[in-house]
Amino acid sequence: MVRHVIAPVDELPPGTRKFLTIGERPIAVFNIKGEFFGLLNRCPHQGAALCEGPLIGLAQSSDPGEIEYTRQGEIIRCPWHGWEFDIRTGQSYCDPKRFRAKAYPVNVEPGSAVVKGPYVAETLAVSVQSDYVVVDL
Amino acid sequence: MNVQFRDRPEQASSVHAKTAIADCDIHPARATKTELYPYLAKRWHAHLETYDKHPYQGMMEGPPYPKAQPNASRRDAYPPEGGPQGSSLSFMQAQHLDPNNVVLGVLNPLATGQGIRNHDLSAAICSAINDWQIEKWTGKDSRLKGSVVVANEDGPAAAAEIRKRAGDKNFVQVLLLSRNVEPLGQRRYWPIYEAAEEVGLPVGVHAFGFGGNPITASGWPSYYIEEMVGHSQCQQTALASIVLEGVFERHPRLKMVMIEAGFGWAPSLSWRLDKSWQRLRSEVPHLKRPPSEYIRDHIFWTTQPMEDPERRDHLFELIDWIGWDKLLFATDYPHWDYDDPSRVLPAGVSDANREAFYLNNARKLYGLA
Numbered sequence: 321m322v323r324h325v326i327a328p329v330d331e332l333p334p335g336t337r338k339f340l341t342i343g344e345r346p347i348a349v350f351n352i353k354g355e356f357f358g359l360l361n362r363c364p365h366q367g368a369a370l371c372e373g374p375l376i377g378l379a380q381s382s383d384p385g386e387i388e389y390t391r392q393g394e395i396i397r398c399p400w401h402g403w404e405f406d407i408r409t410g411q412s413y414c415d416p417k418r419f420r421a422k423a424y425p426v427n428v429e430p431g432s433a434v435v436k437g438p439y440v441a442e443t444l445a446v447s448v449q450s451d452y453v454v455v456d457l
Numbered sequence: 458m459n460v461q462f463r464d465r466p467e468q469a470s471s472v473h474a475k476t477a478i479a480d481c482d483i484h485p486a487r488a489t490k491t492e493l494y495p496y497l498a499k500r501w502h503a504h505l506e507t508y509d510k511h512p513y514q515g516m517m518e519g520p521p522y523p524k525a526q527p528n529a530s531r532r533d534a535y536p537p538e539g540g541p542q543g544s545s546l547s548f549m550q551a552q553h554l555d556p557n558n559v560v561l562g563v564l565n566p567l568a569t570g571q572g573i574r575n576h577d578l579s580a581a582i583c584s585a586i587n588d589w590q591i592e593k594w595t596g597k598d599s600r601l602k603g604s605v606v607v608a609n610e611d612g613p614a615a616a617a618e619i620r621k622r623a624g625d626k627n628f629v630q631v632l633l634l635s636r637n638v639e640p641l642g643q644r645r646y647w648p649i650y651e652a653a654e655e656v657g658l659p660v661g662v663h664a665f666g667f668g669g670n671p672i673t674a675s676g677w678p679s680y681y682i683e684e685m686v687g688h689s690q691c692q693q694t695a696l697a698s699i700v701l702e703g704v705f706e707r708h709p710r711l712k713m714v715m716i717e718a719g720f721g722w723a724p725s726l727s728w729r730l731d732k733s734w735q736r737l738r739s740e741v742p743h744l745k746r747p748p749s750e751y752i753r754d755h756i757f758w759t760t761q762p763m764e765d766p767e768r769r770d771h772l773f774e775l776i777d778w779i780g781w782d783k784l785l786f787a788t789d790y791p792h793w794d795y796d797d798p799s800r801v802l803p804a805g806v807s808d809a810n811r812e813a814f815y816l817n818n819a820r821k822l823y824g825l826a
Protein backbone atom coordinates (compact mmCIF):
# COMPACT_ATOMS: atom_id res chain seq x y z
CA MET A 321 0.00 0.00 0.00
CA VAL A 322 1.27 3.44 -0.94
CA ARG A 323 0.08 6.60 0.74
CA HIS A 324 -0.63 9.49 -1.61
CA VAL A 325 -0.91 13.11 -0.57
CA ILE A 326 -3.64 14.54 -2.73
CA ALA A 327 -4.43 18.03 -1.48
CA PRO A 328 -4.08 20.49 1.38
CA VAL A 329 -7.10 20.00 3.60
CA ASP A 330 -8.29 23.57 2.89
CA GLU A 331 -8.82 22.69 -0.76
CA LEU A 332 -11.43 20.06 0.07
CA PRO A 333 -14.01 21.74 2.32
CA PRO A 334 -17.11 19.84 3.48
CA GLY A 335 -19.55 19.12 0.65
CA THR A 336 -16.87 18.93 -2.04
CA ARG A 337 -15.27 16.10 -3.92
CA LYS A 338 -12.04 15.87 -5.89
CA PHE A 339 -11.39 13.70 -8.93
CA LEU A 340 -7.89 12.51 -9.72
CA THR A 341 -6.04 9.69 -11.41
CA ILE A 342 -3.34 7.88 -9.51
CA GLY A 343 -1.40 5.63 -11.83
CA GLU A 344 -4.11 4.13 -14.00
CA ARG A 345 -6.80 4.42 -11.36
CA PRO A 346 -9.54 7.07 -11.45
CA ILE A 347 -10.27 8.04 -7.85
CA ALA A 348 -12.62 10.45 -6.16
CA VAL A 349 -12.17 11.77 -2.63
CA PHE A 350 -15.15 13.22 -0.78
CA ASN A 351 -15.40 15.48 2.24
CA ILE A 352 -18.73 14.72 3.87
CA LYS A 353 -19.33 16.90 6.93
CA GLY A 354 -15.62 16.87 7.75
CA GLU A 355 -15.11 13.15 7.17
CA PHE A 356 -13.08 12.03 4.17
CA PHE A 357 -13.87 9.07 1.92
CA GLY A 358 -12.19 7.65 -1.17
CA LEU A 359 -13.77 5.57 -3.93
CA LEU A 360 -12.61 4.14 -7.22
CA ASN A 361 -14.49 6.22 -9.79
CA ARG A 362 -15.76 3.21 -11.68
CA CYS A 363 -19.10 1.59 -10.98
CA PRO A 364 -18.73 -2.17 -10.50
CA HIS A 365 -22.01 -2.68 -12.37
CA GLN A 366 -21.24 -1.35 -15.86
CA GLY A 367 -18.23 0.90 -15.43
CA ALA A 368 -19.75 4.39 -15.26
CA ALA A 369 -17.95 7.24 -13.52
CA LEU A 370 -19.71 6.40 -10.26
CA CYS A 371 -18.48 9.40 -8.29
CA GLU A 372 -20.18 11.90 -10.61
CA GLY A 373 -23.49 10.78 -9.15
CA PRO A 374 -25.40 12.56 -6.38
CA LEU A 375 -24.89 11.80 -2.70
CA ILE A 376 -28.25 10.81 -1.29
CA GLY A 377 -29.59 9.28 1.91
CA LEU A 378 -30.79 5.77 2.55
CA ALA A 379 -34.54 5.20 2.31
CA GLN A 380 -35.46 2.01 4.15
CA SER A 381 -38.61 0.47 5.47
CA SER A 382 -38.87 -1.61 8.63
CA ASP A 383 -42.54 -2.32 7.96
CA PRO A 384 -44.81 -1.43 5.07
CA GLY A 385 -45.88 2.19 5.48
CA GLU A 386 -42.92 3.04 7.72
CA ILE A 387 -40.09 4.73 5.88
CA GLU A 388 -36.86 5.89 7.47
CA TYR A 389 -34.52 8.23 5.64
CA THR A 390 -31.10 8.08 7.25
CA ARG A 391 -27.41 8.35 6.38
CA GLN A 392 -28.05 11.57 4.49
CA GLY A 393 -25.28 12.34 2.02
CA GLU A 394 -23.54 9.00 2.61
CA ILE A 395 -24.96 7.00 -0.28
CA ILE A 396 -23.56 7.54 -3.77
CA ARG A 397 -26.05 6.99 -6.60
CA CYS A 398 -24.57 6.05 -9.96
CA PRO A 399 -25.15 8.62 -12.75
CA TRP A 400 -26.17 5.89 -15.19
CA HIS A 401 -28.36 3.20 -13.65
CA GLY A 402 -28.91 4.65 -10.20
CA TRP A 403 -27.22 1.83 -8.28
CA GLU A 404 -26.68 2.87 -4.64
CA PHE A 405 -23.42 2.30 -2.74
CA ASP A 406 -22.47 3.01 0.85
CA ILE A 407 -19.66 5.56 0.71
CA ARG A 408 -18.15 4.11 3.92
CA THR A 409 -17.82 0.53 2.72
CA GLY A 410 -18.57 0.52 -1.00
CA GLN A 411 -21.36 -1.97 -0.38
CA SER A 412 -24.17 -2.14 -2.93
CA TYR A 413 -27.66 -2.13 -1.49
CA CYS A 414 -29.43 -4.21 -4.11
CA ASP A 415 -26.81 -6.86 -4.79
CA PRO A 416 -24.12 -6.70 -2.10
CA LYS A 417 -22.71 -10.15 -2.88
CA ARG A 418 -21.89 -9.46 -6.51
CA PHE A 419 -21.17 -5.75 -6.58
CA ARG A 420 -19.04 -3.65 -4.28
CA ALA A 421 -17.50 -0.29 -5.12
CA LYS A 422 -13.81 -0.12 -4.28
CA ALA A 423 -13.31 2.09 -1.24
CA TYR A 424 -9.96 3.55 -0.16
CA PRO A 425 -9.07 4.86 3.28
CA VAL A 426 -8.54 8.62 3.41
CA ASN A 427 -6.97 10.47 6.34
CA VAL A 428 -5.80 13.91 7.26
CA GLU A 429 -2.14 14.10 8.22
CA PRO A 430 -0.14 17.06 9.47
CA GLY A 431 2.43 18.57 7.12
CA SER A 432 5.23 17.63 9.47
CA ALA A 433 4.38 13.94 9.07
CA VAL A 434 3.85 14.22 5.33
CA VAL A 435 7.24 15.82 4.78
CA LYS A 436 8.91 12.85 6.46
CA GLY A 437 7.26 10.28 4.24
CA PRO A 438 6.67 7.52 3.24
CA TYR A 439 4.16 9.59 1.29
CA VAL A 440 4.04 10.25 -2.45
CA ALA A 441 3.28 13.85 -3.33
CA GLU A 442 5.26 14.66 -6.42
CA THR A 443 2.92 17.31 -7.77
CA LEU A 444 2.29 19.08 -4.46
CA ALA A 445 4.57 21.39 -2.59
CA VAL A 446 4.14 20.21 0.99
CA SER A 447 4.54 22.60 3.87
CA VAL A 448 4.88 21.66 7.51
CA GLN A 449 2.37 24.37 8.48
CA SER A 450 -0.61 22.72 6.75
CA ASP A 451 -2.64 19.54 7.05
CA TYR A 452 -3.02 17.24 4.06
CA VAL A 453 -5.55 14.77 2.74
CA VAL A 454 -3.87 11.41 2.24
CA VAL A 455 -5.32 8.40 0.44
CA ASP A 456 -4.02 4.83 0.79
CA LEU A 457 -3.89 2.80 -2.42
CA MET B 458 4.29 7.51 -9.32
CA ASN B 459 2.56 10.60 -10.68
CA VAL B 460 -0.53 12.11 -9.17
CA GLN B 461 -2.56 13.99 -11.76
CA PHE B 462 -5.49 16.27 -11.24
CA ARG B 463 -8.20 16.17 -13.83
CA ASP B 464 -11.41 18.05 -14.46
CA ARG B 465 -13.33 15.05 -15.70
CA PRO B 466 -12.63 11.43 -14.93
CA GLU B 467 -12.12 9.26 -17.94
CA GLN B 468 -14.98 6.94 -18.83
CA ALA B 469 -14.05 3.41 -17.92
CA SER B 470 -15.36 2.23 -21.28
CA SER B 471 -12.61 4.04 -23.16
CA VAL B 472 -9.83 1.94 -21.71
CA HIS B 473 -10.84 -1.31 -23.42
CA ALA B 474 -9.80 -2.28 -26.92
CA LYS B 475 -12.95 -1.93 -28.97
CA THR B 476 -14.37 -3.84 -31.88
CA ALA B 477 -16.72 -2.08 -34.25
CA ILE B 478 -20.37 -2.05 -33.17
CA ALA B 479 -23.75 -0.79 -34.28
CA ASP B 480 -25.84 1.12 -31.77
CA CYS B 481 -29.46 0.76 -32.82
CA ASP B 482 -30.97 3.16 -30.29
CA ILE B 483 -29.43 6.62 -29.90
CA HIS B 484 -31.54 9.57 -28.78
CA PRO B 485 -30.58 12.93 -30.26
CA ALA B 486 -31.97 15.97 -28.45
CA ARG B 487 -32.51 19.63 -29.23
CA ALA B 488 -30.25 22.09 -27.41
CA THR B 489 -32.97 24.75 -27.30
CA LYS B 490 -36.74 24.89 -27.58
CA THR B 491 -36.55 26.81 -30.84
CA GLU B 492 -33.98 24.61 -32.57
CA LEU B 493 -36.65 23.20 -34.88
CA TYR B 494 -37.93 26.60 -36.02
CA PRO B 495 -35.82 26.76 -39.19
CA TYR B 496 -37.61 23.60 -40.35
CA LEU B 497 -41.12 24.64 -39.32
CA ALA B 498 -43.48 27.03 -41.09
CA LYS B 499 -43.82 30.40 -39.29
CA ARG B 500 -47.44 29.68 -38.52
CA TRP B 501 -46.36 26.80 -36.28
CA HIS B 502 -43.89 28.99 -34.35
CA ALA B 503 -46.78 31.20 -33.28
CA HIS B 504 -49.00 28.20 -32.66
CA LEU B 505 -46.45 26.51 -30.39
CA GLU B 506 -45.82 29.68 -28.44
CA THR B 507 -49.54 30.25 -27.94
CA TYR B 508 -50.92 26.75 -27.52
CA ASP B 509 -47.85 24.46 -27.24
CA LYS B 510 -48.17 20.78 -28.00
CA HIS B 511 -51.23 19.00 -26.74
CA PRO B 512 -50.55 15.29 -26.46
CA TYR B 513 -52.97 12.42 -26.09
CA GLN B 514 -52.56 12.59 -22.34
CA GLY B 515 -54.73 14.42 -19.81
CA MET B 516 -54.08 18.14 -19.55
CA MET B 517 -50.43 17.96 -18.66
CA GLU B 518 -47.03 18.38 -20.19
CA GLY B 519 -44.05 16.09 -20.03
CA PRO B 520 -43.79 12.34 -19.72
CA PRO B 521 -46.55 10.34 -18.03
CA TYR B 522 -44.13 9.49 -15.20
CA PRO B 523 -41.23 11.51 -13.80
CA LYS B 524 -37.89 9.96 -14.71
CA ALA B 525 -35.21 8.76 -12.31
CA GLN B 526 -32.43 10.91 -13.74
CA PRO B 527 -32.59 14.41 -15.30
CA ASN B 528 -34.11 14.24 -18.82
CA ALA B 529 -34.13 10.46 -18.27
CA SER B 530 -30.45 10.68 -19.11
CA ARG B 531 -26.99 9.96 -17.76
CA ARG B 532 -25.80 12.67 -15.40
CA ASP B 533 -22.36 12.53 -16.99
CA ALA B 534 -23.71 13.21 -20.50
CA TYR B 535 -24.30 16.97 -20.32
CA PRO B 536 -22.38 18.59 -23.19
CA PRO B 537 -19.68 21.03 -22.00
CA GLU B 538 -21.16 23.80 -24.18
CA GLY B 539 -24.54 23.54 -22.40
CA GLY B 540 -27.89 22.07 -23.39
CA PRO B 541 -29.42 18.76 -22.36
CA GLN B 542 -27.81 15.36 -22.75
CA GLY B 543 -27.70 14.16 -26.36
CA SER B 544 -27.95 17.67 -27.86
CA SER B 545 -24.34 18.01 -29.04
CA LEU B 546 -22.89 16.00 -31.92
CA SER B 547 -19.29 16.71 -30.95
CA PHE B 548 -19.85 15.54 -27.38
CA MET B 549 -21.77 12.47 -28.54
CA GLN B 550 -18.78 11.65 -30.73
CA ALA B 551 -16.27 12.22 -27.95
CA GLN B 552 -18.19 10.46 -25.19
CA HIS B 553 -19.85 7.64 -27.06
CA LEU B 554 -19.32 7.11 -30.80
CA ASP B 555 -15.51 7.32 -30.83
CA PRO B 556 -14.54 5.49 -27.61
CA ASN B 557 -17.08 2.71 -28.20
CA ASN B 558 -16.19 2.43 -31.89
CA VAL B 559 -19.78 2.84 -33.05
CA VAL B 560 -19.65 2.48 -36.84
CA LEU B 561 -23.45 2.58 -37.29
CA GLY B 562 -25.67 4.61 -34.98
CA VAL B 563 -29.43 4.68 -35.49
CA LEU B 564 -31.13 7.84 -34.24
CA ASN B 565 -34.53 7.58 -32.60
CA PRO B 566 -35.73 11.09 -31.76
CA LEU B 567 -38.30 11.25 -28.96
CA ALA B 568 -40.48 14.17 -27.82
CA THR B 569 -41.25 15.00 -31.44
CA GLY B 570 -44.61 15.50 -33.13
CA GLN B 571 -45.81 11.99 -32.36
CA GLY B 572 -48.85 11.62 -30.14
CA ILE B 573 -50.06 15.21 -30.67
CA ARG B 574 -53.80 15.69 -31.05
CA ASN B 575 -53.50 18.41 -33.66
CA HIS B 576 -52.58 16.21 -36.61
CA ASP B 577 -51.40 19.05 -38.83
CA LEU B 578 -49.01 20.17 -36.10
CA SER B 579 -48.00 16.55 -35.53
CA ALA B 580 -47.11 16.10 -39.19
CA ALA B 581 -45.28 19.46 -39.36
CA ILE B 582 -43.09 18.74 -36.34
CA CYS B 583 -42.34 15.20 -37.53
CA SER B 584 -41.23 16.47 -40.92
CA ALA B 585 -39.16 19.20 -39.25
CA ILE B 586 -37.50 16.59 -37.03
CA ASN B 587 -36.54 14.63 -40.13
CA ASP B 588 -34.95 17.68 -41.78
CA TRP B 589 -33.20 18.44 -38.49
CA GLN B 590 -31.77 14.91 -38.29
CA ILE B 591 -30.09 15.40 -41.66
CA GLU B 592 -28.89 18.92 -40.94
CA LYS B 593 -27.62 18.43 -37.41
CA TRP B 594 -26.63 14.75 -37.30
CA THR B 595 -26.56 12.42 -40.29
CA GLY B 596 -25.25 15.03 -42.73
CA LYS B 597 -22.35 15.76 -40.40
CA ASP B 598 -21.40 12.23 -39.31
CA SER B 599 -21.84 9.41 -41.80
CA ARG B 600 -21.90 6.82 -39.00
CA LEU B 601 -25.29 8.15 -37.92
CA LYS B 602 -28.51 7.20 -39.68
CA GLY B 603 -31.90 8.72 -39.03
CA SER B 604 -35.38 7.35 -38.48
CA VAL B 605 -38.29 8.78 -40.44
CA VAL B 606 -40.50 10.15 -37.68
CA VAL B 607 -44.17 10.17 -38.71
CA ALA B 608 -47.49 11.52 -37.47
CA ASN B 609 -48.54 8.19 -36.03
CA GLU B 610 -52.28 8.88 -35.69
CA ASP B 611 -52.67 10.24 -39.22
CA GLY B 612 -51.99 7.35 -41.58
CA PRO B 613 -52.13 9.28 -44.88
CA ALA B 614 -49.87 12.08 -43.56
CA ALA B 615 -47.45 9.51 -42.18
CA ALA B 616 -47.38 7.62 -45.47
CA ALA B 617 -46.74 10.86 -47.37
CA GLU B 618 -43.76 11.64 -45.12
CA ILE B 619 -42.34 8.14 -45.65
CA ARG B 620 -42.66 8.46 -49.43
CA LYS B 621 -41.08 11.92 -49.28
CA ARG B 622 -37.98 10.30 -47.71
CA ALA B 623 -37.93 7.31 -50.09
CA GLY B 624 -34.41 6.53 -51.26
CA ASP B 625 -32.83 9.09 -48.93
CA LYS B 626 -29.76 7.35 -47.49
CA ASN B 627 -29.90 9.51 -44.37
CA PHE B 628 -32.73 7.28 -43.11
CA VAL B 629 -32.75 3.56 -42.35
CA GLN B 630 -36.15 3.00 -40.73
CA VAL B 631 -39.56 4.47 -39.94
CA LEU B 632 -40.14 5.23 -36.27
CA LEU B 633 -43.29 4.57 -34.26
CA LEU B 634 -43.78 4.47 -30.51
CA SER B 635 -45.52 1.68 -28.65
CA ARG B 636 -48.32 3.73 -27.04
CA ASN B 637 -50.89 4.92 -29.53
CA VAL B 638 -54.60 5.61 -29.57
CA GLU B 639 -55.27 2.05 -30.72
CA PRO B 640 -53.19 -1.15 -30.82
CA LEU B 641 -50.67 -0.82 -33.64
CA GLY B 642 -52.18 -3.45 -35.92
CA GLN B 643 -55.43 -1.48 -36.35
CA ARG B 644 -56.21 -0.28 -39.84
CA ARG B 645 -55.73 3.41 -39.10
CA TYR B 646 -51.99 2.55 -39.07
CA TRP B 647 -52.00 0.44 -42.22
CA PRO B 648 -50.94 3.27 -44.57
CA ILE B 649 -47.70 3.49 -42.55
CA TYR B 650 -46.88 -0.18 -43.13
CA GLU B 651 -47.85 -0.01 -46.77
CA ALA B 652 -45.56 2.96 -47.41
CA ALA B 653 -42.70 1.49 -45.40
CA GLU B 654 -42.81 -1.75 -47.34
CA GLU B 655 -43.02 0.16 -50.59
CA VAL B 656 -39.89 2.24 -49.90
CA GLY B 657 -38.05 -0.71 -48.31
CA LEU B 658 -37.65 0.63 -44.78
CA PRO B 659 -38.19 -1.43 -41.63
CA VAL B 660 -40.56 0.02 -39.04
CA GLY B 661 -39.11 0.44 -35.56
CA VAL B 662 -41.48 0.53 -32.59
CA HIS B 663 -39.82 2.21 -29.63
CA ALA B 664 -41.20 1.97 -26.10
CA PHE B 665 -43.04 5.09 -24.89
CA GLY B 666 -45.41 7.56 -26.54
CA PHE B 667 -48.79 9.12 -25.88
CA GLY B 668 -52.02 7.34 -26.70
CA GLY B 669 -54.38 8.62 -24.05
CA ASN B 670 -54.62 5.20 -22.44
CA PRO B 671 -53.22 4.15 -19.07
CA ILE B 672 -49.73 2.71 -19.45
CA THR B 673 -50.87 -0.69 -18.22
CA ALA B 674 -53.79 -2.84 -19.29
CA SER B 675 -55.39 -2.19 -15.89
CA GLY B 676 -55.18 1.49 -15.05
CA TRP B 677 -52.52 3.89 -13.85
CA PRO B 678 -49.87 2.44 -11.52
CA SER B 679 -48.08 4.31 -8.74
CA TYR B 680 -44.41 4.12 -9.65
CA TYR B 681 -41.98 4.86 -12.43
CA ILE B 682 -40.62 1.34 -12.01
CA GLU B 683 -44.04 0.11 -13.13
CA GLU B 684 -43.80 2.20 -16.27
CA MET B 685 -40.34 0.76 -16.93
CA VAL B 686 -41.58 -2.82 -16.82
CA GLY B 687 -44.89 -1.80 -18.38
CA HIS B 688 -43.10 -1.09 -21.66
CA SER B 689 -42.87 -4.79 -22.38
CA GLN B 690 -46.58 -5.23 -21.65
CA CYS B 691 -47.49 -2.45 -24.05
CA GLN B 692 -45.12 -3.77 -26.69
CA GLN B 693 -46.75 -7.20 -26.46
CA THR B 694 -50.13 -5.62 -27.11
CA ALA B 695 -48.75 -3.82 -30.15
CA LEU B 696 -47.01 -6.89 -31.53
CA ALA B 697 -49.98 -9.21 -30.99
CA SER B 698 -52.21 -6.69 -32.76
CA ILE B 699 -49.83 -6.34 -35.72
CA VAL B 700 -49.63 -10.10 -36.14
CA LEU B 701 -53.32 -10.85 -35.59
CA GLU B 702 -54.60 -8.08 -37.85
CA GLY B 703 -52.63 -9.68 -40.65
CA VAL B 704 -50.19 -6.85 -41.28
CA PHE B 705 -47.52 -9.32 -42.36
CA GLU B 706 -49.90 -11.18 -44.66
CA ARG B 707 -50.60 -7.88 -46.41
CA HIS B 708 -46.97 -6.80 -46.34
CA PRO B 709 -44.81 -9.89 -46.62
CA ARG B 710 -41.61 -7.89 -47.15
CA LEU B 711 -42.13 -5.65 -44.11
CA LYS B 712 -39.65 -5.98 -41.25
CA MET B 713 -40.20 -4.49 -37.80
CA VAL B 714 -37.91 -3.75 -34.88
CA MET B 715 -39.04 -3.90 -31.26
CA ILE B 716 -36.95 -1.19 -29.57
CA GLU B 717 -36.23 -0.93 -25.84
CA ALA B 718 -39.05 -3.16 -24.68
CA GLY B 719 -37.14 -6.35 -23.87
CA PHE B 720 -37.08 -9.64 -25.73
CA GLY B 721 -37.35 -12.16 -22.91
CA TRP B 722 -41.11 -12.30 -23.38
CA ALA B 723 -40.95 -13.18 -27.07
CA PRO B 724 -41.14 -16.97 -26.64
CA SER B 725 -43.93 -16.94 -24.06
CA LEU B 726 -46.07 -14.52 -26.08
CA SER B 727 -45.50 -16.64 -29.18
CA TRP B 728 -46.36 -19.90 -27.46
CA ARG B 729 -49.53 -18.41 -26.03
CA LEU B 730 -50.52 -16.93 -29.38
CA ASP B 731 -49.96 -20.23 -31.14
CA LYS B 732 -51.95 -22.18 -28.60
CA SER B 733 -54.91 -19.79 -28.85
CA TRP B 734 -54.64 -19.73 -32.63
CA GLN B 735 -54.99 -23.51 -32.75
CA ARG B 736 -58.35 -23.10 -31.00
CA LEU B 737 -59.55 -19.83 -32.50
CA ARG B 738 -58.11 -19.90 -36.01
CA SER B 739 -61.50 -19.45 -37.64
CA GLU B 740 -61.81 -16.02 -36.01
CA VAL B 741 -58.73 -14.79 -37.87
CA PRO B 742 -58.73 -16.76 -41.13
CA HIS B 743 -56.56 -14.11 -42.78
CA LEU B 744 -53.66 -15.65 -40.87
CA LYS B 745 -52.18 -18.51 -42.88
CA ARG B 746 -49.52 -19.57 -40.42
CA PRO B 747 -49.11 -19.86 -36.64
CA PRO B 748 -48.54 -16.39 -35.13
CA SER B 749 -45.06 -17.37 -33.94
CA GLU B 750 -43.91 -17.81 -37.51
CA TYR B 751 -44.74 -14.22 -38.40
CA ILE B 752 -42.84 -13.10 -35.32
CA ARG B 753 -39.77 -15.18 -36.13
CA ASP B 754 -39.75 -14.06 -39.77
CA HIS B 755 -40.51 -10.38 -39.44
CA ILE B 756 -39.37 -9.14 -36.04
CA PHE B 757 -35.99 -7.88 -34.87
CA TRP B 758 -35.23 -6.88 -31.29
CA THR B 759 -32.90 -4.26 -29.87
CA THR B 760 -31.09 -5.46 -26.78
CA GLN B 761 -31.11 -2.58 -24.32
CA PRO B 762 -32.04 -2.82 -21.50
CA MET B 763 -30.45 -6.23 -21.81
CA GLU B 764 -32.16 -9.21 -20.22
CA ASP B 765 -29.97 -10.18 -17.28
CA PRO B 766 -30.88 -13.58 -15.82
CA GLU B 767 -28.77 -14.98 -12.98
CA ARG B 768 -27.71 -17.93 -15.12
CA ARG B 769 -26.21 -17.22 -18.52
CA ASP B 770 -27.50 -20.51 -19.96
CA HIS B 771 -31.01 -19.11 -19.51
CA LEU B 772 -30.03 -16.11 -21.62
CA PHE B 773 -28.55 -18.35 -24.28
CA GLU B 774 -31.65 -20.57 -24.43
CA LEU B 775 -33.78 -17.47 -24.85
CA ILE B 776 -31.62 -16.15 -27.67
CA ASP B 777 -31.54 -19.58 -29.32
CA TRP B 778 -35.34 -19.40 -29.58
CA ILE B 779 -35.34 -15.86 -30.95
CA GLY B 780 -32.34 -16.39 -33.20
CA TRP B 781 -28.87 -14.88 -32.96
CA ASP B 782 -29.65 -13.26 -36.32
CA LYS B 783 -32.55 -11.21 -34.89
CA LEU B 784 -30.90 -9.21 -32.11
CA LEU B 785 -29.60 -5.68 -32.63
CA PHE B 786 -27.24 -4.26 -30.05
CA ALA B 787 -28.29 -0.88 -28.63
CA THR B 788 -27.08 1.38 -25.83
CA ASP B 789 -29.92 3.94 -25.54
CA TYR B 790 -27.32 6.72 -25.29
CA PRO B 791 -27.60 9.19 -23.58
CA HIS B 792 -30.43 7.80 -21.49
CA TRP B 793 -29.85 6.73 -17.94
CA ASP B 794 -30.49 3.05 -18.50
CA TYR B 795 -27.67 2.95 -21.06
CA ASP B 796 -26.01 -0.44 -21.67
CA ASP B 797 -22.23 -0.42 -21.93
CA PRO B 798 -21.22 -2.49 -24.98
CA SER B 799 -18.40 -4.21 -23.12
CA ARG B 800 -20.72 -5.51 -20.40
CA VAL B 801 -23.85 -6.93 -21.98
CA LEU B 802 -22.86 -10.34 -23.36
CA PRO B 803 -21.47 -12.97 -21.01
CA ALA B 804 -18.59 -15.24 -22.02
CA GLY B 805 -19.37 -18.32 -24.06
CA VAL B 806 -20.72 -16.73 -27.27
CA SER B 807 -19.16 -17.78 -30.57
CA ASP B 808 -17.33 -15.14 -32.58
CA ALA B 809 -19.89 -15.38 -35.38
CA ASN B 810 -22.81 -14.85 -33.00
CA ARG B 811 -21.02 -12.03 -31.20
CA GLU B 812 -20.34 -10.22 -34.47
CA ALA B 813 -23.94 -10.73 -35.60
CA PHE B 814 -25.24 -9.39 -32.28
CA TYR B 815 -23.03 -6.31 -32.20
CA LEU B 816 -22.91 -5.33 -35.85
CA ASN B 817 -23.76 -7.64 -38.71
CA ASN B 818 -27.49 -8.08 -38.04
CA ALA B 819 -27.94 -4.30 -38.01
CA ARG B 820 -25.93 -3.82 -41.18
CA LYS B 821 -27.98 -6.45 -42.95
CA LEU B 822 -31.37 -5.25 -41.75
CA TYR B 823 -30.63 -1.61 -42.51
CA GLY B 824 -29.16 -2.36 -45.93
CA LEU B 825 -25.64 -1.30 -45.04
CA ALA B 826 -23.89 -4.65 -45.35
